[in-house]
Amino acid sequence: MNLLDMVREAGIVGAGGAGFPTHVKLESKAEYILLNGAECEPLLRVDQQLMELFPDEIIKGFEAAGKFVGASKALIGIKEKHKKVISILQERIDALQLGNFVEVKELPDIYPAGDEQVLVYELTGRIVPEAGIPIQVGCVVVNSETALNIYYASIKEPVTQKYITVAGDIPKPLTVKVPVGTPIIDVLKLSGIENFDNYAVIDGGPMMGSIMSNLDGYVTKKNKGFVILKKDHYLVRKKSVSLEQARRVNRSACEQCRMCTDMCPRYLLGHEMQPHKMMNALNYALTDIEGQKVAQLCCQCNLCELFSCPAGLYPKFANTYFKEKLAEQNIRYRPKKSEFTARKSREYRLLPSKRLIARLGLNNFDKPAPVTAVKVNSEIVHISTRQHVGAPAVPVVSVGDHVELGQQIGKIPEGSLGATIHASISGSVVEIETDFIAIRRD
Incomplete structure (x- = not known):
């Protein structure tokens, strides 16, 4: 079984939030493979800590993927402010004798x-074409x-666990590893808050x-973090505006x-x-489809918002x-240049x-969220x-079956x-619906 088959069997998808099946990416041939360790969303702390705690494993996985796609260079992108992590990665790359292939580049x-x-x-100087994807360059x-x-x-070892940061206006910011399928409320309560009414x-x-x-809801392979804020916080009010309210405000101002x-x-x-043109088109009911x-x-x-x-x-x-x-009409943008x-x-x-953090009113909550060993x-x-881009997985188990941790339950x-x-715990299958498979712990 080659790496592509192993990745497919393990159920790996983009863990940064997109959920695109990784085995499909590895079917390509590329000049560069890039590690996205930027984690630019405020308050989230997963990637920077994983690179510090598991540098060898991440470097080896990255190297294997890079060699499989035929890359001549493997570039790790990490923000320049993470000096300690950069030092650790560089030290381990040298110790693993991979310096000719894997390189850390600061963002x-x-x-x-x-x-x-x-x-x-930022890493290669190349620009992905409009409506394109990185493999095109x-x-x-x-x-x-x-x-x-x-x-x-x-x-x-298949994907059965997920690392998640819990941050915001809470007593205990932290990053935890939990089984896929864990009730989200169980993760949120690790913050030190029990009642979420406010x-x-x-x-x-x-x-x-x-x-x-x-x-x-329940944790999926795509979840990255949960940010808990008071209901009267600026960001909550901004994100809670309805589409009709947003449209009225845009037209008036x-x-x-x-x-x-x-x-x-x-x-x-x-x-x-050009978002300002979209504002203009919406406010004045312009009908130019091309625009x-x-x-x-x-x-x-x-x-922009x-x-x-x-x-x-x-x-x-x-x-x-x-x-x-436009999607409803199946109309697609076609680049005019390459x-x-x-x-x-x-x-x-x-x-x-x-x-950005200051503008969002998050300065007081921009704190470490250390990886914490917690049993959920x-x-x-x-x-x-x-929990991925594409068709839903087809169950290969039945209600009443006993499954072991790591066993495939959907293909x-x-x-x-x-x-x-895969089963994220050992136990009995108690329910199968179109959207989920439920397992009761032993």
């Missing part, structure tokens, strides 16, 4: 350094935790994460200053993403509105993370069949994009 402490296309540019990108999972796959929870980072409508465009990370890379197509270049980083706009409007909403409208050059203004418009022994886990549908799923 500026900006948002969104972890955006896949920004990362490619000879790059494959994997997340730090994904590289760790690739190492475990190489020793026949709190809202953001699933993911403060920028790209969304407010959870309820706390009844947008002055077309174009700051949303001038600071857009994709625009600064030479793409035609609306650039909305599909939006990476949803939310910089949560930092750039001086009036506190909702440019990302305008992008999302047209993206969804070569792109970063705009000259880019170096002056990079957003320092500390300025939930009685029942609900393992989603849809990839024949001929489909997808990922396998």
Whole structure:
């Protein structure tokens, strides 16, 4: 069994939040393989700590993936502020005698350094084409935790656990490893808060994460963190605005200053993403479909909405509105050129993370969230069949079956994009639905 088969069997998906099946990425041939250790979302602390705690495993998994795709160079992207982690990685690369292949490259402490296309540019100087993916410029990108999972796959250990940061306005910020399928509320209570009536929870980072409508969900392979804030916090109020409210505010107040465009990370890379034009099209009910197509270049980083706009409007909403409208009509943006050059203004418009954290009102919560050994022994886990990009996994177990930790319980549908799923605890299968398989702990 080669590495590709091992990764497929282990059910590895992008651990940074996207959930794209990793075995599909490894089917490509690339000149570079890049490790995304930027973790640019404020308050999240998973990747930086994993690189400190498991440097050998991450480096070995990364090296194996790089050799498999035929890369000539493996570049680890990590923010320059993480001096200790950088030193550890460099020391271990030298000790493993991989210096000719694996290299650490420091990233500026900006948002969104972890955006896949920004990362490619910062590490290689190459620009991914509009509506494109890194392989188009000879790059494959994997997340730090994904590289760790690739190492475990190489020793026949599937993905059954997930590292998650719990942060925000809480007594005990921490990062924990929990079984996939653990009730989210059990993870949230590790924060030291028992009653969440006065709190809202953001699933993911403060920028790209969304407010959870309820706390009844279960941990998936894609979860990265939960940010807990009081319901009256600025960020919660901003993210809780309805689509109709956002539309009304945009129409009444947008002055077309174009700051949303001038600071857009994709625009600064030479793409035609221009949020101010989407605001104009929405506010004045413009019907030019060709002009609306650039909305599909939006990476949803939310910089325009949560930092750039001086009036506190909702440019990302305008992008999302047209993206969804065009998707319904099956209309796709087609790039007019294949070569792109970063705009000259880019170096002056990079957003320092500390300025972003201050603007979001998170200064008081920007604290360490140390990896903490905590046993979360939930009685029942609900393992989603849809925790990845592609078709849901097909159950290969039945109600009443006894399963062991690590046993495959769902397979990839024949001929489909997808990922396998595995039992995250030993126990009995008590329920199987379209969306999940429930296991009661022994």
